Amino acid sequence: METHTPYRYKQLSDLIVGMIANGTLAPGTRLPSVRAISEQQRVSISTALQAYRLLEDSGVLVSRPQSGFYVATTRRGTLALPSTSRPPVKASTVSISGAVATLLEHASNSALVPLGCAVPDATLLQSKRLDHVLARTARQYGMRYNAYCAPQGELRLRQEIAKRAMRAGHALSPEDVLITSGCTEALTLALSAIAKRGDTIAVESPTYFGLLHTLEVLGMKAFELPTDPTRGIDISVLSRLLDTKPVAACVLSSNFNNPLGSAMAEIDKKLLLKLLKRHDVPLIEDDVYGDIYFSSDRPKPFIALDGGENTIYCSSFSKSLAPGYRIGWIMAGLHAQKVLEHKLAFSLCSPSLPQVALAEFLASGAYDTHLRRIRRILDENLARMTHAIEASFPGDTKVSRPSGGFVLWLELPKRFDSRALFDEALKQGICFAPGDVFSASRRFRNCLRLSAAYEWNGRIEDGIRRLGRLANTLLA
Ligand SMILES: Cc1ncc(COP(=O)(O)O)c(C=O)c1O
Incomplete structure (x- = not known):
């Protein structure tokens, strides 16, 4: 059964990672061709290719056209990578x-x-420029924004966020977006809308301490999943957990976990989404670091891969532009109504002026x-x-x-x-x-x-x- 058999491509990619870690495959070494390794390891060509692609996605290998796959040279020094975590196999308060x-x-x-x-x-952020836009907006519109805005947030900002989501591969309308006070409120709204006190939430290990703090305040337990420093969580452990214990939700970084910086390959993200869907467990994704990628393209968030069917997306501008503005957003799909009710109870609406200034800044192309x-x-x-x-x-x-x-x-x-x-x-x-x-x-x-x-x-x-x-x- 799929849930108990380690995936063959994963076994092969783990073998290669192990050989790199123990020095058998040095940086710059050319790997056997896909055909050769498939014969050596008795796997199909597509499995071998899948393993190489997975390692390429996570930066372990690089492919050179007409030449094959090579172990990446470490631009970032020679120290070994941290070990994959091995947390206890139980939920903790x-x-x-x-x-x-x-x-x-x-x-x-x-x-x-x-x-x-x-x-x-x-000084790294565009603080002065953004302050300028904020001051101009305040001057231009006078007292118009010293009022409650709609609970979903300012329409212009939601439109800009929807446009950016489209570029990240997820088509949605401004109606699908709710503005929050930072990603913190988005995560709290998501968790409180779909889980209750005593429920178990599956998380990465290590994970962002603010998420753990939110779980504590909401009285929820954390089940920590083994997490690889480049490739993210171990899906087979999550699969065993889902087979044996009730889990109310899974909370993961979309890309670049804090503190590891790990990001799951797209193929693993799709497997994970399938697994969670089969068990009817929603995924809450935290994409605050998503815009700060070092590859040529932005890695897709989960929501772009399942169309939001079973995913609640949370993010903010805190890591890339304006931590002090406290503006984030949530796209809660099927749970949108409940999330809106909770937003009304928590803070009614988020401050208008920073939203309008951010919308102007985004629309200008400066972001x-x-x-x-x-x-x-x-x-x-x-x-x-x-x-x-x-x-x-x-x-x-x-x-x-x-x-x-x-x-x-x-x-x-x-x-x-x-x-x-x-x-x-x-x-x-x-x-x-x-x-x-x-x-x-x-x-x-x-x-x-x-x-x-x-x-x-x-x-x-x-x-x-x-x-x-x-x-x-x-x-x-
Ligand atoms: C992974 C992660 N999510 C959420 C947050 C909080 O974001 P915000 O400042 O938008 O509430 C942080 C802040 O450190 C973070 O690292």
């Missing part, structure tokens, strides 16, 4: 709010070296120019940060290689305590995110997340060097 509040307080302290805050620096610029800068920041980590952290540190977003996930030896590092780093004026806040079962104490969202300068570089030195001292 979440108790994380104290740790999250403390982290957020330190992360917003501008006196600290900002490696803890996963929001781009205002796309801006995105092209910050993608390049953030990709460079990640490469610089990886090299700085390589130069100063313990030699056996493992580092993620994100294909989008702007955070790095570091894994140190098991005995390493990132909480002790956190306390010492704060004393030295450096902030980062310790690993355990990314897990409901408080795993990953030997891991940490560093943000590369600020303009690269001597202060950041020196902060990483000092953090690396501290990590070496703590390990010794």
Whole structure:
């Protein structure tokens, strides 16, 4: 049965990843032809090709026309990738709010070296330009926007969002979009509309701590799924879970999980959608990092692959343009009416003026120019940060290689305590995110997340060097 048999192409791709990890296949090595490997491994040609394509999608292999597939050379240093997580096979109640509040307080302290805050620096964002549009809108329309808007949000902004969704492969109308106060409210609305206290929600592991905090407040349990640092969740574990336990929803990043930066290949996304549909479990997708991709095209969100049939889409402008405007959106499909009722109860509507200013900015075309610029800068920041980590952290540190977003996930030896590092780093004026806040079962104490969202300068570089030195001292 499909649900219990590991997929053959997956077995083959795992074999290749293992051979790269243990050094048998060095960067730049040419792989056997599709025909040769299909004969060697006794799989069909289409299975072999599927495995190669999967690895190409996740950046492990590159294909060269007329020549074949090669192991990608690591532009981002030589440190190994973090291991695939192995969380406990049970749902956990979440108790994380104290740790999250403390982290957020330190992360917003501008006196600290900002490696803890996963929001781009205002100088990288088009802050001045956007402020200008906001001021002009306020001047032009006077008091018109000091009023409640429709609960769904300003029509002009919903139209711009619908246009962008069309470009990402999902056709919808402005009526399908509801404006929220950031992605946080979108996720809270989605979860509260389709699940209740005590329900189990399947999530990535590690996952964004804000999602865990929301689950805690809503009294829901988290089932953490094993997650690969490049390819995302292990579908076979989810499949076994769905066969044996009731699950109310699955919440996943559309692309570039925070903190791993992993993104599922399109073929895996389709398999996952099929699996969830068969079990009648809705998918809530979080696409806040989707516009910050380093490949030539934007990877598709889940909603573009199932037409929204079983998917609730959540996103915001917080990671790419305007974190302080607190504007996000949700496309809830079949659950739209319930989500609207909850929106009325939570906040009635979102502030109008920022919505109208964002709509103007999007309509002017400035957002796309801006995105092209910050993608390049953030990709460079990640490469610089990886090299700085390589130069100063313990030699056996493992580092993620994100294909989008702007955070790095570091894994140190098991005995390493990132909480002790956190306390010492704060004393030295450096902030980062310790690993355990990314897990409901408080795993990953030997891991940490560093943000590369600020303009690269001597202060950041020196902060990483000092953090690396501290990590070496703590390990010794
Ligand atoms: C994965 C993820 N989702 C949602 C959010 C919150 O987004 P917003 O600021 O739009 O509420 C964050 C912020 O760090 C995030 O990393």
